[in-house]
Amino acid sequence: MIVLTDIEDVRAHLRAERLAAAREGKELQVGFVPTMGFLHDGHASLLRNARMDNDLVVLSIFVNPIQFGPNEDFERYPRDRDKDMSLAKREGVDIVFLPTVEEMYPEPTKTKVLVSELTDHLCGAARPGHFDGVTTVVNKLLNIVAPQRAYFGQKDAQQVAVVTQMVMDLNMDVEIIPCPIVREEDGLALSSRNVYLTPDERQAALVLSRSLRQAEQLARESEEATVEDLSQELVQMIESEPEAKIDYAEVRRFPSLASLPGSMRVKEVEGKILLAVAVKFGTTRLIDNVILTMEGDK
Amino acid sequence: MIVLTDIEDVRAHLRAERLAAAREGKELQVGFVPTMGFLHDGHASLLRNARMDNDLVVLSIFVNPIQFGPNEDFERYPRDRDKDMSLAKREGVDIVFLPTVEEMYPEPTKTKVLVSELTDHLCGAARPGHFDGVTTVVNKLLNIVAPQRAYFGQKDAQQVAVVTQMVMDLNMDVEIIPCPIVREEDGLALSSRNVYLTPDERQAALVLSRSLRQAEQLARESEEATVEDLSQELVQMIESEPEAKIDYAEVRRFPSLASLPGSMRVKEVEGKILLAVAVKFGTTRLIDNVILTMEGDK
Numbered sequence: 001m002i003v004l005t006d007i008e009d010v011r012a013h014l015r016a017e018r019l020a021a022a023r024e025g026k027e028l029q030v031g032f033v034p035t036m037g038f039l040h041d042g043h044a045s046l047l048r049n050a051r052m053d054n055d056l057v058v059l060s061i062f063v064n065p066i067q068f069g070p071n072e073d074f075e076r077y078p079r080d081r082d083k084d085m086s087l088a089k090r091e092g093v094d095i096v097f098l099p100t101v102e103e104m105y106p107e108p109t110k111t112k113v114l115v116s117e118l119t120d121h122l123c124g125a126a127r128p129g130h131f132d133g134v135t136t137v138v139n140k141l142l143n144i145v146a147p148q149r150a151y152f153g154q155k156d157a158q159q160v161a162v163v164t165q166m167v168m169d170l171n172m173d174v175e176i177i178p179c180p181i182v183r184e185e186d187g188l189a190l191s192s193r194n195v196y197l198t199p200d201e202r203q204a205a206l207v208l209s210r211s212l213r214q215a216e217q218l219a220r221e222s223e224e225a226t227v228e229d230l231s232q233e234l235v236q237m238i239e240s241e242p243e244a245k246i247d248y249a250e251v252r253r254f255p256s257l258a259s260l261p262g263s264m265r266v267k268e269v270e271g272k273i274l275l276a277v278a279v280k281f282g283t284t285r286l287i288d289n290v291i292l293t294m295e296g297d298k
Numbered sequence: 299m300i301v302l303t304d305i306e307d308v309r310a311h312l313r314a315e316r317l318a319a320a321r322e323g324k325e326l327q328v329g330f331v332p333t334m335g336f337l338h339d340g341h342a343s344l345l346r347n348a349r350m351d352n353d354l355v356v357l358s359i360f361v362n363p364i365q366f367g368p369n370e371d372f373e374r375y376p377r378d379r380d381k382d383m384s385l386a387k388r389e390g391v392d393i394v395f396l397p398t399v400e401e402m403y404p405e406p407t408k409t410k411v412l413v414s415e416l417t418d419h420l421c422g423a424a425r426p427g428h429f430d431g432v433t434t435v436v437n438k439l440l441n442i443v444a445p446q447r448a449y450f451g452q453k454d455a456q457q458v459a460v461v462t463q464m465v466m467d468l469n470m471d472v473e474i475i476p477c478p479i480v481r482e483e484d485g486l487a488l489s490s491r492n493v494y495l496t497p498d499e500r501q502a503a504l505v506l507s508r509s510l511r512q513a514e515q516l517a518r519e520s521e522e523a524t525v526e527d528l529s530q531e532l533v534q535m536i537e538s539e540p541e542a543k544i545d546y547a548e549v550r551r552f553p554s555l556a557s558l559p560g561s562m563r564v565k566e567v568e569g570k571i572l573l574a575v576a577v578k579f580g581t582t583r584l585i586d587n588v589i590l591t592m593e594g595d596k
Contacts (some may be wrong), residue, residue: 007469015325022320027313111413111433111467118408135409136468143469169409170434171305171441 001089003096007144010058010097014145017056029054032147032174034138037061038078038192039087042182046151047091049179058145059088060097062104067133078195097145104140113139115162115169118257122158122276123287126247134159135166142167142174150174155181155189157274157289161255181288183209189288201281204243208277208288211237211249215275216290219266223297227251228262230275238279247278247285254291270296299387301394305442308356308395312443315354327352330445330472332436335359336376336490337385340480344449345389347477356443357386358395360402365431376493395443402438411437413460413467416555420456420574421585424545432457433464440465440472448472453479453487455572455587459553479586481507487586499579502541506575506586509535509547513573514588517564525549526560528573536577545576545583552589568594 004010014030021028031050035043039061050057061084068074081098088096112132118124119131142150152160160178167176182190187209188202197205215233218225225233234249251266252259254274266273276289302308312328319326329348333341337359348355359382366372379396386394410430416422417429440448450458458476465474480488485507486500495503513531516523523531532547549564550557552572564571574587 011471019320019323019325022317023323025317025321027317109467110415111411111464113409113411113468115409140467140469143471146471166409169407169438170411171438173309173441173444 001085001093001096003085003098005098005100005103007099007103010095010144013095014056014058021055028056029149030056030058030145030147032058032060032142032145032150034060034062034141034150034152036063036077036192037084038080038195039084040182040190040192042153042155042190044087044091045182046153046179047088047093049177050149050151051092053149053177054147056094057092058095058097058147059093060099060141060145062097062099062137062141064104064133064137065101066105066109066136067130069127069129072127073193073196078192097141104137109136112136113166113170115165118158118162118165118255121252121257121259122248122250123278124158124162126278131159131162135162138163139166139170139172142172147174149177151177151179153181154178154291155191155288157254157276157291158257161257164255187213189286191286193284193286196284197281201243201284204241205279205281205286207238207241207244208279208286211277212275212288212290216292219273219275219292219294223265223267225266226262227260227264227266227269230266231262234275234277238277243281245280247280249277249279251275265297266294267297269294299383299391299394301383301396303396303398303401305397305401308393308442311393312354312356319353326354327447328354328356328443328445330356330358330440330443330448332358332360332439332448332450334361334375334490335382336378336493337382338480338488338490340451340453340488342385342389343480344451344477345386345391347475348447348449349390351447351475352445354392355390356393356395356445357391358397358439358443360395360397360435360439362402362431362435363399364403364407364434365428367425367427370425371491371494376490395439402435407434410434411464411468413463416456416460416463416553419550419555419557420546420548421576422456422460424576429457429460433460436461437464437468437470440470445472447475449475449477451479452476452589453489453585453587455552455574455589456555459555462553485511487584489584491582491584494582495579499541499582502539503577503579503584505536505539505542506577506584509575510573510586510588513549514590517571517573517590517592521563521565523564524560525558525562525564525567528564529560532573532575536575541579543578545578547575547577549573564592565595567592
């Protein structure tokens, strides 16, 4: 495993590897996992998928300042390079790309990649500018690594939808591969931000997965439950937890994130629906979701 | 020369060529000239440069709807495929990429690439949204062709500055190569839009290059002339032509397009300055410019 901090070194290394493979008549398959570090088993599952599908796996670790709002946790976002390196090595990463902020933004970027509509709702509404920062940095990273495949966790469902839209609209030559949410045994979705939680908040945060499981059950079992019933179920369940402060709890189509009529019976819906929640516990904002594939009953 | 209309065919063809070159230990050098067609000798000079520097030359012809304003000339923009093909063949183009609007925009794009600051002035101010359309389509085309080098005419000086900024900010792995303006013998800069001019307007339009030449002379020869004098020179000269309606006539730094203090002596300036004019003759809007390299006399 090699660790590179400079964009030009990443390019040069990949160019050499690609040329070496091509000399033998093969197209080097590169898998890419962009992260902000403080890696957990969710990231490990992305790396495992990348390892399986590709000849070479690139992991990037970069806490991207432009996707944080002014009052968000950029400065205190958790970092642990040693632990990250051990995990990367264990998962068979070939190249770790570890740029500084100056390497990625030698001067403030004048160029932004913006995805409209999909970013108006959910975390996009709660965190103005967040997704502009995400799409811009992901665009940059994809241009640097030029992988055939890039792996993203489905926990950030809206991010998956937005990045997939960007890749499609801009004809980027890469396949975006979403990977399932990895959870603790008690149901809490893995997140680098879980480290912020006090023991009490950690316990309270179980309401996220519990409310999603219950709403999923309602969606699967009830013939009559409407879209509105589903989101009410989420809201009521989360509000039953005194420590929880709801940011949103919504039911939308996926991956368009289009809204559904509240009065529509869930069983009538055809295609994928996203049940998504964002909740604050103390100062820590966590998100979780479930995606259901509905067959329509008309 | 092959003509391709489908994105996937362009990719497949280039992939095969790249692999074939790599088998022999070489990295295929691809030069790309993106155009809106109705090709003239200005385009031909771009193609000649591309031919000289690269193993394979790709020309795209695509009148990009999203860079035209609602009252602009998208519908009537001149088209002549046969002439374009002859010119392309004569200049040794390998691949002509000729997509339909549906191929480039199967649905309205939700993703836009925006460059700020550089697009606030000059044509950006006169044509709101124009450069957003340019950067978005150039980004798409560069992703499809993935050339080492892309060639742009310096007549669209602001476009060169904006595209270069995008490529730098987004870490796109391509070199943007600006090529000098090609002019008719009487000084008129070549433009596909010159075809719109009546004979009288064609004659009146000579005021563009004449005013730029005169301002250039002032910049080179006068020790005392200020930035304001230079732009006044441009304005007065253009206004002396009754058919001409000025859109802008400005002096700015290049490529930052930053303004210069009007009271600054031109000889004091260090670095490149852009003298840029946009003028309407009847319904036809033409642009022209000169870039001077100043050494500063302090």
